[in-house]
Amino acid sequence: MFGYIKPKPCELKMRDNEKFKAYYCGVCRSLHKSNGRTASLLLSYDCVFLAIFLSALYEANVSTEEFRCILHPQRKDKYLKDNIFVDYAADVNLILLNYKFADDRRDEGSITASIGKLFYSRRFRRLMEKYETLCTKIESTLKTISLIEDSKVDLMDDITENFANMMSEIFAHSPGEHAESQIRILREAGYNIGKWIYVIDAYDDIEKDIKKNAYNPIVIKYEKKSDESVGTFKGRVQEQIEIDLLKSLERLCLSLELLKFVGDTAILENIIFEGLYSKTKEIIYNEQPVRSSWCQRRR
Amino acid sequence: MxxxxxxxxxxxxxxxxxxxxxxxxxxxxxxxxxxxxxxxxxxxxxxxxxxxxxxxxxxxxxxxxxxxxGAYDNSFSSGGFNPYARGNGNFDPYQRGYNRNDGYKQNDGGCNDCCRICSCVMCTDCMCNSCC
CATH class of the missing domain: 1.10.287.110 (DnaJ domain)
Incomplete structure (x- = not known):
């Protein structure tokens, strides 16, 4: 579900690439600090995007410190420290993880998910107290989504709406005092990002869901025939799905134009104008991203 | 704003x-x-x-x-040149005093009287420039 919101590294300046890594390491270390080492292994790029977005929007501390990552002990890396939005993104990461575990345990009977839910239950209870309103809204939204998925009817618009509303709540509940108009714009930005994530994930999972006979809203909405191959079906629906995705991105850009960013927006602009767009093309048309030899070496 | x-x-x-x-x-x-x-x-x-x-x-x-x-306003308020300060619409920097028929104080001579209208023109009566 998550992990689609990434920058396009080839279009980023080296210093901005280093800053992005500092954000990533910052969220990872924040997860580690508050929830243990294993939580940091379950970090999502989307939560890093949340930290970058909020740090660019408000005057946030962007000082970094060097450290040695346990996964790359041979080199020193930098991480963003003492940033309230990085900490918020880490908390949101764990909240969403907890609900994912609950979802997987219910749908697939996954033992890993059961263990994960049990392991993080105490930490999640602490987060529930800290973000009571947000967690209540996320829980009710995910329950509605589960009900619709279980019914296996064509309600793709309703599911997408619910998921988008959940993301809008995450953006609107970010730390700090916000003006009413600011909250409206944040909700709209979160809503469109949520819509984009849900639709692109649904399209990306078509083949997997058909094989497992799992619920896929696109398969139901566009009525895949039993004798129709996955490739043919995807070819039939890709144009409309692309329009839906680009419409969400357009609305996201419009909402961002109404925000006044005070921080550095280079990474944010790369993610939104390059990263999301190229990910759309990559998933819909199976276009492999162009990677220069420099990018390949960095990987 | x-x-x-x-x-x-x-x-x-x-x-x-x-x-x-x-x-x-x-x-x-x-x-x-x-x-x-x-x-x-x-x-x-x-x-x-x-x-x-x-x-x-x-x-x-x-x-x-x-x-x-902000400096623009000061030129009208603290003694800079203001040809419209007297406001009778008949601005003439070379005019010596007001029209006597208007009922204004007559020109009795002296710098203060003849240069009442304009503060930047040399007084032609006494040829002084103390009021300019």
Whole structure:
């Protein structure tokens, strides 16, 4: 579900690439600090995007410190420290993880998910107290989504709406005092990002869901025939799905134009104008991203 | 109202053409057609209103002769040249006193009387320049 919101590294300046890594390491270390080492292994790029977005929007501390990552002990890396939005993104990461575990345990009977839910239950209870309103809204939204998925009817618009509303709540509940108009714009930005994530994930999972006979809203909405191959079906629906995705991105850009960013927006602009767009093309048309030899070496 | 230069995103010494170009870019960015059927259209309208106000202020400044640095007002308030200070509409810097038929105080001679109207013209009666 998550992990689609990434920058396009080839279009980023080296210093901005280093800053992005500092954000990533910052969220990872924040997860580690508050929830243990294993939580940091379950970090999502989307939560890093949340930290970058909020740090660019408000005057946030962007000082970094060097450290040695346990996964790359041979080199020193930098991480963003003492940033309230990085900490918020880490908390949101764990909240969403907890609900994912609950979802997987219910749908697939996954033992890993059961263990994960049990392991993080105490930490999640602490987060529930800290973000009571947000967690209540996320829980009710995910329950509605589960009900619709279980019914296996064509309600793709309703599911997408619910998921988008959940993301809008995450953006609107970010730390700090916000003006009413600011909250409206944040909700709209979160809503469109949520819509984009849900639709692109649904399209990306078509083949997997058909094989497992799992619920896929696109398969139901566009009525895949039993004798129709996955490739043919995807070819039939890709144009409309692309329009839906680009419409969400357009609305996201419009909402961002109404925000006044005070921080550095280079990474944010790369993610939104390059990263999301190229990910759309990559998933819909199976276009492999162009990677220069420099990018390949960095990987 | 916020700083009009900041609203349009121009420097304070921007030329009229630069201001106009910046205005066009901003109007295009927040045009109502772009925000049609958008829940944030009212916020875009407010932003557009702010842009129009900023543009009006900056173009008004340019037509009245340069950016308003605040010093403009001082020239009328603290003794600088003000040809309209007496306000009778018959400004003539070389006129010596008012028309005697207006009922104004007659010119009895002396610098203070003949140079009552204009403070920057040499008094031609006594050829002094103490009042200029």
């Amino acid at each position: 916020s700083n009009p230069y900041e609203v349009l995103g121009v420097r304070e010494d921007a030329s009229q053409d630069e201001i106009k170009q910046a205005y066009r870019v901003m109007v295009k960015k927040y045009h109502p057609d772009k925000f049609k059927d958008n829940p944030l259209s009212d916020l875009a309208d407010e932003k557009l209103k702010e842009i129009n106000e900023a543009y009006d202020v900056l173009t008004k400044e340019n037509t009245s002769g340069g950016p308003n640095t």
